[in-house]
Amino acid sequence: MSVEAVLFDVDDTLVDHSGAVARGFVQRLSQVAPAADRDAAAAEWRRLEELHYRRHLDGELTWQGQRRERVRGILAWLGQPVPAGDDEVDAWFDAYRTAFEAATAAFAETVEVLDALDVPMGVVSNNSTANLLAKLERVGLGGRFEVVLCPDTDGLPAKPHPALFHAGCAALGTARGTTAYVGDRLRTDALGARDAGLVGVWLDRHGRGAGTELPEGVVRIPDLRALTGLVAGSLPGRRVG
Numbered sequence: 001m002s003v004e005a006v007l008f009d010v011d012d013t014l015v016d017h018s019g020a021v022a023r024g025f026v027q028r029l030s031q032v033a034p035a036a037d038r039d040a041a042a043a044e045w046r047r048l049e050e051l052h053y054r055r056h057l058d059g060e061l062t063w064q065g066q067r068r069e070r071v072r073g074i075l076a077w078l079g080q081p082v083p084a085g086d087d088e089v090d091a092w093f094d095a096y097r098t099a100f101e102a103a104t105a106a107f108a109e110t111v112e113v114l115d116a117l118d119v120p121m122g123v124v125s126n127n128s129t130a131n132l133l134a135k136l137e138r139v140g141l142g143g144r145f146e147v148v149l150c151p152d153t154d155g156l157p158a159k160p161h162p163a164l165f166h167a168g169c170a171a172l173g174t175a176r177g178t179t180a181y182v183g184d185r186l187r188t189d190a191l192g193a194r195d196a197g198l199v200g201v202w203l204d205r206h207g208r209g210a211g212t213e214l215p216e217g218v219v220r221i222p223d224l225r226a227l228t229g230l231v232a233g234s235l236p237g238r239r240v241g
């Protein structure tokens, strides 16, 4: 297998999204329910995010709609009044988002790995383009990628639909069979990429796949640094201006 280009997922692959959600939520919780069980509330917030973000990807909720459902869900869980109108709910989320954004950072090894890869690189995410570009800037990764692609770019379907992976390769100008897609989700990222004809790389930081049989055609790496060994011609010093 030869890998001559890399497309990345962003959240929990290059950027510590889960850590930022946890830190941002705990801060918001300290403002609105300081006596609540912090770990249980944070776990519920994460569950609500997974649930309603999935409904958004399935076309059931708008971007803003999934945020509102998450806020209403956590308020109900906390036993607090749930506003009927959207304005109060949006203000609640905005206060959380401010804390979340302040807590968002790239993983410690991200820049080192990007520096070491001497191949064309891009990001393909299910986020919105405006959000993603702002996030990359905020964490110091702005301008690092030749391609930044989200479903809203051309009205493309979200991952794991093959069209988004194909569009990533087309934008990068690389062949699917030698382009790796690296992401933390087995189904959405690695299997989706593999089914689209790319090299699907599952970044399994938590060892969920240890001791289990990997689906054919998927490469599992325990951390981002392992990527440099997969990629042909990895050299230090490459930067995209």
Ligand SMILES: [Mg+2]
Residues within 6 Å of the ligand: 009, 010, 011, 012, 013, 183, 184, 185
């Ligand atoms: Mg991810």
